[in-house]
Amino acid sequence: MTDLPLAGQQPAISETTPGTLAAWLQARGEPAYRVEQVLVGVHRPDALGFDDLTDLPGPLRAELATAFRFSTIGASHVLEADNGRTAKAVHELADGQRIESVLMRTPARGASAARTTICISSQAGCAVNCPFCATGQAGFGRQLTPGEIVDQVLHWHRAPWQALGESWRPGAPTGHYNIVFMGMGEPLNNRERVFDAVRLLNDPQRLGIGARHITVSTSGVVPGMEAMIDELPQVNLAISLHAAEDALRDELVPINRKWPVREVIGAGRRFAERTGRRVSLEYVMIDGVNDSLGLGERLADVARGWLSHVNLIPLNPTPGSRWSGTPVERVRAFAEVLRANGVPTTIRDTRGREIEAACGQLHAQLAGRDLRTLEGAGRPAGST
Ligand code: SAH
Ligand code: SF4
Secondary structure, three states: OOOOOOOOOOOEHHHOOHHHHHHHHHHOOOOOOHHHHHHHHHOOOOOOOHHHOOOOOHHHHHHHHHHOEOOOEEEEEEEEEHHHOEEEEEEEEOOOOEEEEEEEEEOOEOOEOOEEEEEOOOEEEOOOOOOOOHHHHHOEEEEOOHHHHHHHHHHHHOOOOOOOOOOOOOOOOOOOEEEEEOOOOOHHHOHHHHHHHHHHHHOOOOOOOOHHHEEEEEOOOHHHHHHHHHHOOOOEEEEEOOOOOHHHHHHHOHHHHOOOHHHHHHHHHHHHHHHOOOEEEEEEEEOOOOOOHHHHHHHHHHHOOOOEEEEEEEOOOOOOOOOOEOOHHHHHHHHHHHHHOOOOEEEOOOOOHHHOOOOOHHHHHHOOOOHHHOOOEEEOOOOO
């Protein structure tokens, strides 16, 4: 689908096109219906390898395992918190690069139904270099392929997690779940592969996840936001704003020097107008840095009058960080400034703090250690 950076690796089944698979099967004299059988089989939540596709003849399963990778993820180290409701994985890829993904299950409460969120990475590392973010501090590794992006979702979809439900069928009309590109990396700096990954996730022959359940979070890559309007208008857009004034945002989100607040907000507004979809403005609250009530007024100025919504997230300090999160009562006061200006505002909790769930932190902690020999739940994500 896209050129693989890993020369010599077998193609990942999660990104193999039906055409390629059909040609491969035909060359072995297999009937045409096998394409669907293979694709449906590898996306079943209880399948952990080609051997589990028991409706296929044994020799064909063995050949598939030689020709394709069941997963691009070699080993995963999983940590659980909140009684298993939050789980975070560091995945090791074929060339030793490591990435993170997170599963969050929110039980039903009052009128709101139970919800599952899977947070995935788009790059190994990130070049944007936001000073409060562990991924940014670690620097850029490489782009992820569409298969490597999709395989993170498949990791949590498959046993034992079965995050989308053990009887998941593509296009399931019910189900409250979200896939968010809020792990490592800037998705719109890997735009084509991320868009390909979204289309693979949408594919009714694969997971069949509706675009409206997918959110791309960006630090403000304006051309990528414009491309979303044209190519993926049903996918949700979140903008990591963190400051509404250029001087401060230049420091907190350095890509602001290329695309300043006015342009980023302009692209967000166009997205909202053209798609009719509400855009989230993410605002990490850093004690004494971006949380004064005056800066709340500036944020209200740019968030007001269009289909936006502000999410306030207290900073989860990275190791060695000179900053800390804004205390909750000041977060509430900041939220009141926004609401008084008519801006819908939510205060978000930082789930998984106890397992270092913020962007890139667990990865930093496990650097240099062998995922296969760590104590606890080192779970291979499926093997061939
Ligand atoms: N690169 C994209 C998506 C990945 S980061 C982006 O920046 O939007 C996902 C979210 O986590 C962003 O809103 C980011 O600002 C936030 N984040 C990063 N480090 C954090 C920290 N230490 N505490 C709280 N949120 C953090
Ligand atoms: Fe990259 Fe997002 Fe982290 Fe900034 S916050 S360094 S854009 S991953």
